[in-house]
Amino acid sequence: MxxxxxxxxxxxxxxxxxxxxxxxxxxxxxxxxxxxxxxxxxxxxxxxxxxxxxxxxxxxxxxxxxxxxxxxxxxxxxxxxxxxxxxxxxxxxxxxxxxxxxxxxxxxxxxxxxxxxxxxxxxxxxxxxxxxxxxxxxxxxxxxxxxxxxxxxxxxxxxxxxxxFKDVNSHRITTTMLDYRFIEESIRLDKKLIHCVSSGSKVNSVKVLDKIFDLYFIDEEAYNIRKYQNKLIYYNTLLLDLLIEKDFGNLYATGLFQRYMDKIEGARFIRDIKNIFYDMIMDYCFAISEFSVKHYSVLVGKAINYINSNLENNLSVSEIANQLYVSPTYLSRAFKKETGFSIIEYINKLKIKHATFLLRDTALPIQDIGRIIGINDVNYFSRLFKRYMSQTPTQYRKIFN
Incomplete structure (x- = not known):
């Protein structure tokens, strides 16, 4: 066996x-x-x-x-x-x-x-x-x-x-000097991490994250888990400020900060802190890359903002077009050209992404999660989830449990 x-x-x-x-x-x-x-x-x-x-x-x-x-x-x-x-x-x-x-x-x-x-x-x-x-x-x-x-x-x-194994006495390295170097490196990595997340780059963000792990998590055991929790709260706050600076007003921006505050407070071991930190960086990168509208035209940017603010509803192309005072055909063509997705495909992708958060971080029944993201038919929700994630909601939840 x-x-x-x-x-x-x-x-x-x-x-x-x-x-x-x-x-x-x-x-x-x-x-x-x-x-x-x-x-x-x-x-x-x-x-x-x-x-x-x-x-x-x-x-x-x-x-x-x-x-x-x-x-x-x-x-x-x-x-x-x-x-x-x-x-x-x-x-x-x-x-x-x-x-x-x-x-x-x-x-x-x-x-x-x-x-x-x-x-x-x-x-x-x-x-x-x-x-x-x-x-x-x-x-x-x-x-x-x-x-x-x-x-x-x-x-x-x-x-x-x-x-x-160098002779420490020959170099006169003082505690003050070591503290200064640590702080200097800490500030440098903090700035670099925020820069990478602000660009939505998961690959570069993970590279910096590995260096941060090496800097802070050097002990084999964490006897004072509170200091690691406080450090994650600090990073969560920095990342929230980043979203605010970019004028985010979507479903993820309002819940992302609090969701990770709750997870951080529930951490009990270093490995929990590391897993939370990694997931937090990935989710903020996703928010930046998916919801940033500055590189889109005004019309498509407004459409994305409307979708983000009403993701829990059963959205249609006609409804979004009416809100923006354009024809559905014109909006669909512009949206596809700039994002690479049809409006419905983009909506479905965001709904499923939000569902992964809820499956991972809550114990809500799958049917309730479907309703939260605007899909009342649990069978359709399961089929749609499997189309994008290659597994059912139940299978996905088991991975994290």
């Missing part, structure tokens, strides 16, 4: 992220199971292999180990059974698009520069997995591997660089 579940996870990760997932029972001295995924020149380095094996031996059950900056890549590792040395490995992957830090370690681990071409080729073949994706992967594993409700603990295993 366990092997079947792991096989299912492995197929999913391979298909969606080009990421390997495999189950190991029993550790030999050479860690021969790694031969299928890493370069032979890495396997020949006994020092690095011994270090990796020693780390595995000391792992404990019901912990997730995020292994960063080993020469042969990064791994997510879960010890399933310490007595029988059973492990679940996900990897190798890169946690950054750049791998210069790993290349700098070549001299340290004794690899020849004659192998540099194959090493470059190896790193380029590895998938890039951001920290936000790592969180999602672990959530999937937890829900599919464990029959009981397990509170997995996160342990970060980062390889120490040579500069980490």
């Amino acid at each position: 366990l092997y079947d579940r792991i096989s299912l996870i492995s197929e999913m990760l391979d298909a969606t992220l080009n990421l390997r997932c495999f189950y190991i029972k029993g550790l030999d001295k050479e860690l021969s199971f790694l031969k299928e995924s890493v370069l032979p020149i890495f396997m020949n380095n006994t020092k690095e292999i011994d270090k990796f094996r020693n780390m595995l031996i000391h792992m404990v059950e019901e912990h997730v180990y995020i292994v960063d900056n080993f020469a042969f890549g990064n791994y997510i590792i879960i010890c399933l059974d310490k007595l029988n040395e059973s492990y679940l490995f996900i990897g190798p992957y890169l946690s950054e698009h750049r791998y210069e830090d790993l290349l700098r370690d070549i001299d340290e681990i004794g690899l020849s520069h004659n192998n540099i071409t194959s090493i470059h080729r190896y790193y380029n073949s590895l998938p890039f997995i951001s920290k936000s994706k790592v969180t999602s992967i672990i959530s999937v594993i937890k829900n599919n591997i464990y029959d009981k409700n397990v509170d997995l603990k996160f342990i970060y295993k980062r390889k120490l660089k040579k500069q980490d």
Whole structure:
């Protein structure tokens, strides 16, 4: 049964992220199971292999180990059974698009520069997995591997660089200087995040978010969850101000801030904070990209604003055209030309997006959610939802529960 579940996870990760997932029972001295995924020149380095094996031996059950900056890549590792040395490995992957830090370690681990071409080729073949994706992967594993409700603990295993061992006294680095650098970097990332979200770019926003995670979430355990909640409240407020500056007056803008305030207050663990932060950035990016009307003509901009303000109603092209004092044909042609969608398709897409929020964040019955977005026929709502999301509302809700 366990092997079947792991096989299912492995197929999913391979298909969606080009990421390997495999189950190991029993550790030999050479860690021969790694031969299928890493370069032979890495396997020949006994020092690095011994270090990796020693780390595995000391792992404990019901912990997730995020292994960063080993020469042969990064791994997510879960010890399933310490007595029988059973492990679940996900990897190798890169946690950054750049791998210069790993290349700098070549001299340290004794690899020849004659192998540099194959090493470059190896790193380029590895998938890039951001920290936000790592969180999602672990959530999937937890829900599919464990029959009981397990509170997995996160342990970060980062390889120490040579500069980490510098004599502190020789540099006279004071606490004040470190605090100043931290604040300076914090302000820089805050500005960059707001800039990326303001452009509606999810990809760039996630890149900055990963850097923010590295800056703030450096502890393995969060004993003071309140400070992380306060930080998210700060970001939620910044993002709300961003919407206000852009003159947003739609259904999402009015509820987005409060919805995330409620979720932030309900957070109990660091992983909750990270998941909320990621979802919050994605939802604000969506609002910016979907509801910004500045790059549309006045007519289409007014149509989008009217749709956003009346999304809970059963809208029609004729009704919108009458409100704007134009013919339905002229409005439809202009809307399609500028947005790439027909008016009805655009309305349906927004209705389903709002439904995903309600399915994810509330316990409302599916029929009630349909009514909230202006679809009274629950069967039609389910068919429409499946058309856009490739799954039923019930299936979508189960993912987040």
